[in-house]
Amino acid sequence: MKLFLLFFLFLLLQNPNFAISLSPDGLSLLALKSAVDQTSDVSAFSTWNENDTDPCHWSGISCMNVAGYSDPRVVAIAISGQNLRGYIPSELGALIFLRRLNLHGNRFYGSIPLQLFNATSLHSIFLYGNNLSGPLPPSVCHLPRLQNLDLSQNSLSGSLSSDLANCRQLQRLVLSGNKFSGEIPDGIWPNLDNLVQLDLSSNEFNGSIPADLGDLKSLSGTLNLSFNHFSGEIPRSLGRLPVTVSFDLRHNNLSGQIPQAGTFENQGPTAFLNNPSLCGFPLQTPCSGNPPKSSPVDQQNRETVPDTNSKKGLKPGFIILIAVADAAGVAVIGLLIVYIYWKRKDSGSCSCTGKGKFGGGEGKKFCSGACWNSFPSNDSEVESDKGGSSSGGGGGGEGELVAIDKGFTFELDELLRASAYVLGKSGLGIVYKVVLNNGVPVAVRRLGEGDGQRYKEFAAEIQAIGRVKHPNIVRLRAYYWAADEKLLISDFISNGSLASAIRGKSGQPSTTLPWSTRLKIAKGTARGLAYLHECNPRKFVHGDIKPSNILLDTDFQPYISDFGLNRLISIAGDGATSSGPGGLMGGALPYIKPSPAERVNNYKAPEARLAGSRPTQKWDVYSFGVVLLEMLTGKAPEFSSPTTSTATGATSDLVRWVRKGFEEENLLSEMVDPMLLKEVHAKKEVLAVFHAALACTEPDPEVRPRMKTVSENLDRIGT
Template identity: 25%
Template sequence: MPRAQILLLGAVFVISFSFLLQPVKTQITDPTEVSALRAIRSNLVDPMNNLKTWNNKDPCASNWTGVLCFNKTLADGYLHVQELQLLKMNLSGSLSPEIGQLSYMEILDFMWNQINGSIPKEIGSIKTLKLLLLNGNQLSGPLPEELGNLSNLDRIQIDQNQISGPIPKSFSLLTKARHFHMNNNSLSGHIPSELSTLPNLLHLLLDNNNLSGQLPPELASMPKLLILQLDNNNFSGALIPDSYGSITQLLKLSLRNCSLQGGIPDMSSISQLGYLDLSQNQLTGHIPPSKLSVNITTIDLSSNLLSGPIPANFSGLPDLQTLSLQNNNLSGSVPDDMWSNIDFTGNRSLILDFQKNNLSSISASINPPNNVSILLYGNPVCSNARQPGIERYCQYQSIIQLPGSTTSSKISCSPCSTDLDYEYNPLSPIPCLCAIPLKVGYRLKSPGFFDFRPYKNDFQVYLTSGLQLALYQVVLDSFMWTDGPRLRMNLKLFPNNTNLFNDSEVVRIRGMFTGWVIPDSEIFGPYELLNFTLGYYSEAIPNISKSGLSTGAILGIVLASVALAVTLSSALTVLIMRRRAKSQALSKRKSVSRIPVKIDGVKNFTFQEMALATDNFCNSSQVGQGGYGKVYKGILVDGTVVAIKRAQEGSLQGSREFFTEIELLSRLHHRNLVSLLGYCDEENEQMLVYEFMPNGTLRDHLSAKSGKFSGALRFSMRLQMALGAAKGILYLHTEADPPIFHRDIKATNILLDSKFVAKVADFGLSRLAPVPDIEGILPAHVSTVVKGTPGYLDPEYFLTQKLTDKSDVYSLGVVFLELLTGSQPIFHGRNIVREATIAYQSGMIFSIIDSKMGSYPSECVEKFISLALRCCLDEADSRPSMLDVVRELENILRMSPESDFKPLEIEAAESKNPPSSSSSSVNSHPFLSSYISGSDLVSSVIPPIAPR
C-alpha cells in the first residue's frame, strides 16, 4: 500500500476514535449562559485572537479560553460558568450587559486589558459573585448602584480606570466585602459615612481620585479596618477627625496631598500603626508628643505648617526607616539619639529628613552610624560655620530614591538546554538543576514600609507559606518601586527539585493567585496580580474536568466509527490534496511578504511578550512618537526596563528602517550608543527593543519638557553630553566594521541614561561608509538620496547628494549650538547657525547663551562655540574631523572646573567591554556648584565667518 494511503488511513482512524471521547449523553452549558458569552464576545475586540476557541460549539464542553465551569451539572441538568478569567489578553471594546446572565459566576476577571465604556449595572444581579476584578482598563462612567446587591462579594477592584461620579451609598450593603480597591480613578463627591457599617472591610483604597468634603469620622468605628489610603484627593479645608487616632487595629494611614488643615490627632491608641503619611497638606500646630507604635517604619509629615520642636517620641522606634519632617516650621535642636534602639543588620538604614525648617542647633558630639542619613539643608544650623563637621549634613538632597534590586547569582554550571525555557534555580539545594519556572508579575499595592530590603526574607517566608511551596521554590528575580508608592516584583516559581511542575500543581498555584487565596499580610498589605506567564505550561490549565465514558458507550461508538471511516476515506483524500495545494500557495505568498531576521546576540521577542511588557501598549506606557511610529516604556518579565519602538502598521519606510537598524545595531557596542536588546517581527508587527533611557532626549531637557530635571543642565553637564555624543559618532566613523555614517544626528536622537550619559540613537537612516574598490581606492563619499532633518542637514550634502563623515560633523555642530543656546535649529523662521555666526562676529556671543544654564566659565564657553561654528562651516573640507572634535572637547573639559574628565584613550579601552547601562530607576540629579560669572569676552580663536 502506498505510504500516502497508509498515512491517510491512520488519520481516518484517529478521527474515528476521537468519537470515543464523547459521552453518550453530552453535558452542555446552560443555553442562556451560552447566549450571554456570545454577546460578551461580540462586544470585545480581540486583536491577538486569544478568544478564537469561543467559536467552538459549547463553552464548558469545548474549553473556551478563560471560561471555567463547575465540573458537574447542577440541579437543572446544565453546566454553568463558575469563573470568567480574561487577565491581560489585550482585549478592548466594552462589557456586554449580558454578563449579568452568568447567574452562577463567582469570579469575573478582566484585569489589565483596554476595556472601555461603563460597568454594566446587570453585574449587580450575579448574587454568587465573590471577586469583581476590572482594574487596569479604560472604563468610565459612574459606579452602578446595583453593585450593592452583590451580597457575597469579597473584593471589588476597579482601580486604574477612568470611573467618575460618587461612591454609591449602596456599597454599605456589601457586608462580606473585605477589599475596596477604587484608587486611580476620577471618583468625586463625599465618602459616604454609611461605609462605616461594613463589618469586614480591611482595605479602603481611594487614593488618586477627585473626592471632596469632610473625612467621615464614622470610619473610625469600622471594626476590622487595617488600611485607610486617601492620598491625592481634595478635602479642601477638612480636618483629620480625632476619632482616627482611635482606630486601634489600623496598620496604615495615608492622607498625603489632601488639602487638610488643623492639627494632627493623638495616635497613641493605634498600637499596631506601621505607616503614617500626612505630608503635603496644611496641617498646623505642634507634633503630638504621644508615644507611637513600636511597629512603625515610616513617618512622613513633610510639607505642612507644623511648628515647635521635634518631639522625643520619635526616638527609640526599633523598625523606623524614614522620618521626613522637611519643609515645615520646626525649631529647636536636632535630636541626637533617634537611632539608639535600631538594629542595623540586614540592610537596615534610617533617613532623617529635617530639611527646610528652623532648627538652630545640633549636638557637637553627634556621631550617627553609617546607616543613618541626617539631612539639614535649609536650616539655620547650617549657617553656623563655627561648628566643625556640620557640612556633611547640609548638602541639599531633593529626592530620596526608594531602592530597587535585581537578583543576580553566579552559578558555575554548564548551560541549560535551550530547546525549552530551562534555567537554574539559584536557591535550589540540588546544584545545577535545570528547570522551567512559572513567571509571575506581582505588586504590593500598599506596603507598610519605606525600604523593602530588610523584609525580603520575611516576604519569601510569607509567600511560600501562602502558596504552600518550599522556600527555595520562590525566587524574587527583581523589584522596583512605582508611583503610589507601590512595589512591583517579578517572581520565578520553580518546581520542587524536579525539572517540571506537573499539570495539577500549575493549576493549583495559578488558582491561588487568581482566586486571591493567599492570606493577607499586615506588613506587606494587599497585592495585585500583574501577569501569570505559563509559557511551556500553557496547556496545563483545563477549563473544566473531563467526564469519563462507560464501556457500552465505547463499544457502540467503535462500530459507528469503523463504518464512518470507510465513508470518510475517499472524501478526506480529495480534501487533503486540495488543502495541501492551497497551503503551499499561501506559504509561498507569505514567504515573499516577510523578510526573515536571524541575528546572533539579539533576542527575537514575541508579540505577546511586547504586549505584556507595555500593559497592552496602553497610553500611559507611551514615551514618544516619531515618523517611524510610537515608542513605549516596557518592563520585561525578568524586570528589565526597555524602550519599545513600534512601527506604524503598513509603513514601508518603517520596514526598511526596521531591518537597517537591526543589522547595524547588532554589530555596535559602545557606551555612547543606545544598545539594541531585541526585536519583534510577527503578527504584522515590527518592533525594536532598546535599553531604556530614563532621562529622555537631550531636546526634552533643553526645551524644559523633562519634568523635575527641566532647565537644570549646567554647563559642565552640557559639555559632558556633547563629548559623549561625539565619542559615539567617532566610534561609528572609525571603529565600527565597516564604518557607518549616521545621517540623522539631532537633539531628539541623543538620549540620556539614569546618570545623564549621552547615547546616540535611531539608526534607521544610517548608511555604511564606502569601502575600497577593486583597485584598493577608498571613495570619499556615498552617493545617496538626501534624507535627514531640516536644520541639521549638511548644506554640501544637500546640494551634491554626497554623504561623508563631515555630514555627521555638521549635524553635531548644530547640536552643540542647541546645547549652548537652548534654541531649536530653526525657530521663528531663523536659523541657529546663521544667528550664532552673526552674534559671534559682532562680539555679542554671550547674548544668545541659554539663561537656564546659570553661571559658566566664559573661556570654556567661548572655545565650545568656536568649535561648534567650525563644525557648521559650509565647505566640508573646512570642518574638523570627528577625532579633532573629540580632542578639542576633551581640552575644553580639562579647563572646566568641577568636571570629571576621562581621556579618550581610557574611554576607548572601556568601550571594548562596555558596562550595562540598562536601569530600572532614575538616580538623583548630581549636585553641581555654580561657576564664575561669564560676562567678559575672550579673544576670537577662529577667523571671522561670513554670514549665510
C-alpha cells in the first residue's frame, strides 16, 4: 500500500484537481496502466482518461452499481491478447468488488502479487499465456468465491501447496505449461467437490499420482497429467471417476498394469502412451503375469498330437442317424422346389413378358422376386399387348429407356423382369429396389403417369442432373420416359438414411453412431452439398436437405439424394409435391414413418417458410446446420417446444436452445447427445462442429457462410 500512496501523491502533485474527479477504483486501475512498459503498444489504454469521474467507460473495464455506494464499482478487467509487457501491480487488490480478472495473452512478467488476493470478490482469474514466474501463492485460496483459475503457459515454479484444499468453490484449475515440480500432496482433492476441469500437464511434477484424485466426483472432460515425471502404478481409485472422464497420462514414468475397472474400461491406448514400464489393456504390451499367446507352430503341434482318450471311429447308431438326417434334408428341398414351381405357375397376375406398366398401385398383389408389372397402377388389369419398349420418341405411348451413364447398360426387358421390392412411397413417388441380372441392385423411382408432352424439357433437366458426379451424391444412371410412365434409375445405397441411423428404425435414438462416424457423415455431406452449389455449371440448389435425404452405405459414407426431383416432378405433371415425407431415392430401408420434423419439414430456413419465396443456396446451408445440430444433440428440431404448433415451424426451437446454451456458457454435456458422452476425448471436435452449425443457422441468410467455407472448416476438424 505504500507504493499506492506514493503513486497517489505523485498524481496529486502533477494534477491538483485529479484526486477530486477520479474514483478510488479508477486510481487503482491507473496503477495497471503505469505498470505497462512504454515500449508496449498502449493503445489498449487510449480511453483511460484520469480526468473522468469513474473508469466505467474505459476499454476493457466493466462496472456495476453496488448498494451503499454512490459511484459504480469495477467488477471486471478484460485486457487480453494485447501483447502488453509489464508487471501486475498490487494496487489491483484494492478493487474489492472485482470479480473477473482477464489479462491472458500478454507479456506480463514477475510474480503474482500477494495483495491481489485482497480483492475477495474475485471468482475468475485468467492470466494464461504470459511470462509470470515465482510460486503459486497459497493465499490464492483466501478468495472465498474463486471458481476459475487458469495460469497455464507461464514460467511459474515451485510445488503445489496443500492450502489448495481450501479452494472449495474451485471449478477449473489449469496449471499446464509451467515449471511446477515436486510431489502433489495428499488431501487436496477430496475437498474440491465442484472441480470440473483439472490440467496439470507439461510441468515437472514427480512422485506417484495421488490416489485421492479418484474423489473428484464432479470432474468431466480430460484429467490431464501428461508430460510430467509421475512414477509408480496408476491408482485403481481413478476408476471411481465419472465415466465421462478421459485420461491423458502420456509421457510419464508410470509402471505396472493398467487397472481394468470403472472408468478405465472407457479409455483408449493413447491415454497411456510413452510410459515404457506400463502394460496391459488397452496397450499392446502384455504384462509378464499374463500367459503368452500361442504361436501358430504351437497350435499346429497341438493339433497333430493324437487324443488318446477319444474313441476311434463312429458308432453304428450315429452313422444311421446321419443317413436319416441326409434323407430328410433332400426331401425338404424337393418339396420346396415343387412348391415354388406351382406357386409361380398359379401366379396369374404376374406377366413376365416385359410388357405392361411399371410398378403398381395400392391393394394389388406384389410379386417380389418375380416381375415388376404384376402390380398394376390402377384398378383395371394391365393389358398384355399394351406398352413395350422402343426407341420411340418422347411423348407418345412408346417408351424410351435412356442410359445417362454410358458404362451402365441394360435392356428395358431386363429391368421389367428383375426382382423388385418396395422401399418407400411419398409425395415424390414410389421407390423400388431392383436387382438386375448381373446381380447389381439399383433404385428405381416411379414418378407417375403425368403429362407426356414435355419430353425435351424433361430430358434436358435430367441430363443436367446426370452430369453431377461426386462421391457423396447419389448417381443417376438412366431414365425411362413414356406418355404414361416416367422412371428414374439410380445407384442403390445399402445402409438406409441418416434419419434411421440417428433415430433407429423405431424412431428412438440410436446407440450405434459413434462420434467419428457422425463427423465422417457431416464432412461427406458438406462436400457433396458444396459441390452441388459451386463445382458444376448449373450451381444447383437442393432445397430439401434433411436426414432422410442423406443416405449411408455400409461404411457410413453419406450420399445426398433427391436433388432436382421437385423440378422433374413438375415437368412430369404428376401433381406430386415435396410436401410429403422424404422419398429415399436410392435408399435401402423399408419405408419408415417420418418424424413430425420431417413431415412439416422443420429443417427449412426461416425465409423459406414465406409464401412465394424461391429456393436459394442459403436455404441449404441453414438446413444442413439443423442436421448438424440434430447429430450433435440427438434431439429433433421440434423437441423443445411440444406446445408450439408445428404449422408455424419449430425448427428454431433447437437452434435457439443451443444458441442460448452457448450464450449462458452451459456445460457441453448438457447439450450434446448422451450417446457421445463416453467419447469426451472428442470434446474439442464436438465444440468446433457446434460452432459450424450455429454459423449455418444464423437467422440472416446474408450472414451464413457459403457451403464451400463450411466444408473446408469441417475438413480441418480432427485432422
